[in-house]
Amino acid sequence: MTKDSLIRTLRDGFGPALTVSEGATPKRLVLDIDRTAFRAAALKLRAAGGRYMVGVGSDERDRRGAFGMIHLFAFDKDGFTVALRTSAPAETPEFDSIAPEIPAAGWTEREYMDLLGFTFKGNPKPKKLILADDWPAGIHPLRKEVPYNLVPPSAEDVAYELDEAPEGTTTVPIGPFHPSLHEPAHFAVYVDGETIKGCDYRGFMTHRGIEKLCQTQVSYNEVPFVAERICGICGSVHAAAYSQSVEEAAGIKIARRAEFIRTIMLEIERLHSHLLWLGVAGHLIGYDTIFMQSWRVREPIMWLSERLTGNRKTYGMIVIGGVRRDITPALREDILGVLKKVETEVGGLKDAVLKDTSIHRRTKGVGFIPREEAEAWSLLGPVARGRGVDIDVRRDHPYAAYDELSFDVPVMDSGDVWGTLVVRLLEIFESIKIVRQALDKMPSDGPLLTEVADVLPAYRHGLSMVEAPRGESVHYLITGPENRPERWRVRAPTYTNLQGVPRMLLDNQLADFPIIVGSIDPCFSCTDRVLVVDGRARSRRVFARSEIEALGRGRRKP
């Protein structure tokens, strides 16, 4: 649906309750709507083909006495985004939930119940998402009166209450620490025999409060370095997304050469991330040859990053207004040399991997989701493209220098882990292609950094999307009066993809759990004790390691 026809449809449906305005660029449409029609409008946007991206809640009581809430939708075919904005009075921050119809909005709503104290009427799972279990009720950290360094007293005797297990199932807890997870996250997997019948997720155990920190403590120019550290892999992605959102909000146009260098950094990041994932995926299915070899192939890229940015990862390169370091002719030859070597090696790896029947058996048909459901859950990146959803921010909403570059977007229809594996492998070659084109088309000189001399105007909105290796990263920024963002919302791709994991796990084998969760590219640990929850008897008992070993050796049923 094109922008004009969308506006017409909405105007007919909502009349005076709706105000349509242009965003920062023609690709951004801003709709202000009355709170009563908020849900209906969101559903209409979804029905019109909008992909739910994320919601942004903000505390604007000090300047207009209200809380703000924004739902963001992307119309990928037509290349524009819609920000559906509303506000609620400071006393009653209540909204109607859209999560029953748009499941991808579930976490957003739960997040703002925790962080801003909103109420979403009709949310199907109004449980804690982000705050710790012992966080006192009634304190919402993103509200402005709450200091950034608040540490409430902790409590020992509280735990997350899991969802009720389906009838006749046993709960297998995976996490918070598990050998195949790099970060703590807890999955309670409900199994009937070996088959997974459901899953509850409790994560956010290392929530660092970066948004609050950057809204209260540091200034615009320092945030890119903090943003980089949101992710251990996608440093450039978050720095670029943040910088672009500031640039959009403040109307800064950066030099073309800087845009090309950003593009090259983003693609080098994708190269090493996909090779890293391929290794981890091999490891998760017990195939360590792939792990060793793909990480060996990845290493020259890391060393290349060291020469480009000054350290092993793709950090410290992108700032507001451009980039910090240049790609000199010598580095250009260096990049081309490394790419040539990597291309040959990945070619060998691809031949060895794609025809291996043991990999077929472990990945084909595993974690299957039909295309319609992948769209309903707003899955992103290779996870979506492996399930037939043809989306890619680089092509649909071009940023940096992608509008000048030609590349293919691999899409697989198999709908399973195999699809995501093939998509990622093919994307490695596309990335190499993009870097080569970018090096050719890059303007030979020009400034790297556009100086921003003026004070950035306050209360402007900026949105930017960047295709990270795992999918689309969304940064939404509202500029503030104190040389720092008033609101900075980051949505990493795993935030969305992880919501779809319980659906991916459904009716799969428990043994496939690591590769299914690993296929979206996040991570877990089960060590010396296990908590057994009997779904029917509703009794709980903690087994010590010695007991488990005794049970295991005796092969008796607990």
Place this chain on the structure above:
Amino acid sequence: MWLTSKIKQVLLVLKPGKVTLNYPAESRPVPEGFRGQPAWDHTKCIGCGGCANHCPARTILTRDLCPEIRILFYDGARCMYCGRCADVCPEKAIVMSPEFELATGDRDDITQSLELFMLTCQRCGRCYDLEIKNAIDKLDLRGYRYDSLEARTVIRRSTERFAPDVLGETEAYRRPERIGG
């Protein structure tokens, strides 16, 4: 099918041979422009505090002991080696050294402290009027927020507004309850 694939895998493994470096016996030299630990040149530093002001990790502290002596203190334990300090230094007094083997049991090994003698005004004998806050004195607000130079640890504490007893008085305050009775 699987056999050809396996043969390819064997070749893939055999061809590169052993790639592991014999570290630390032989270490790979760092490339030009490497961002290692920042190093201050005290002869160049003018004590402007720009590095402290721009450090994203807030790991550089400036504090005036008296009008003539300014302490510039860098705690490497919090540093993320972004090189922002070296970028903003107007005197090029900071360089990112090639030093990266910084694992240590004693954090004093990776800290640097500069005691800078600030030139004073010949008329009044002071650097700056500390009462009327000028731009440089406002730097006291920045830098990392430790209580003292000696403690050098993040002292977590509830803030005044949210002292535990104040917390208890808020209407919605309720300790979470234990599940399962």
